[in-house]
Amino acid sequence: MNISSLPRKAFDAVERPVSDAAESIMGTDAFMDALAVAWKVQRRALRRVERTTAAGLHAFGVPTRAELLNELGGLQREVRELRREVEAR
């Protein structure tokens, strides 16, 4: 028998039932409801931090990264629209 396959077999013997159990738990309504709540709470906290950071940056007249990216995205969309108009002529 391959020596190195023994620890792997031992690992698999533990991992498979753990994985199956984790998947069954994740499939329950209670887990998904709790995960959704946890995600929303985390998201709200992150948004609050982002708003505070943005306010700080705005006080010095500096835009946030997202604002810059959105500005750039808006410009790209305008260029695409212009290109479509030119191609349509």
Added chain:
Amino acid sequence: MAPSFFKRQALRTRNGLAHLAGLERPVVARTPRDLVWQRETARLWRYRSDDRSIHVPLLIVHSLVSKSYILDLQPENSMIRSLAGEGFDVYLLDWEPAGPADAENTLETYAAGLVPSAIEATGADELTLMGYCFGGNLALLTAAAGADDLPIRNLVALTTPCDFHAIGFLADMFRPGRLDADDVIDETGLVPAAVMDAAFQSIKPTDQLVQPLNLWEQLWSSQRAENFLALNGWTRDQVPFPGATFRQTVELLVRDNRLAGGELPFAGGTVRLKDIKRPFLNIYCEQDTIVPAPSAAPLTGLVGSRDASELRLETGHVGLVAGRYADEVARPAIADWIRRHSKETRGNRHTARAAAA
């Protein structure tokens, strides 16, 4: 033959250090190709080949969810290279990672705009349209919405979700009362790649423990390690998803499960799968954890094609397009069906259009 235990440990150390130092990154997508058309994030590639004996080109529409190199992973493990080698004139429509400019892109942007434009850009009188995963949804919507106008001779859906209530965890998290689409869309209007990665990782929660061990097992052989890293690297190489398309996906496909009903609101009207009259092949996989078989299977009965068939394969979502099973079973079966449905007949295009009428 595998080297001795001690030799393997030495090789693992050498290859592991080379991997950590970034010296042995697998090179992917090596099949020679030309970019023949590009618009916004859409790219149309045509693969070089000396043998294009099958006269109906094959256009593969890749998913918006992942990177397309899974279809051309490595020279000896490439669905595209294999199909091109069998005489198909292979085109691939893939997508550059979405940026803030794509945040407002909707299903219509793709299925009523970019995919039909790419079909036109091939210049083909008729072609086989094949979509992988969410690319299958785009191909279906394109074919249904443009049934009379597009030169689609055959349609192939590779592990394409239809009944979103049968997907499981990923879709169930977006049922009413849980997460809304906007809970995962960032301030640039995209679902970040990190969120996509976390979502896919959550399907198999112990994967982050198992994969390093799998790598360790393969590491003694630089070739095996490269194969492993190419495939495993792809599974973690996620891309951002356009927010507006994601909102539609959650509302129309996940919550209302409209595709399972055979129709959904589209471009100010309604698109109906029964309007798809072309020969249709639905391929789905028994061990698919991303698009489980019960989610993909109903498609066969929803299209309006008289020639609608299905292949239920004993593999997973990735195993369908990459790996030994793909090479030995899936690709030959797919190629065979397309080849049989690409035989030149007099007035092929007329036949295809008549079938759609």
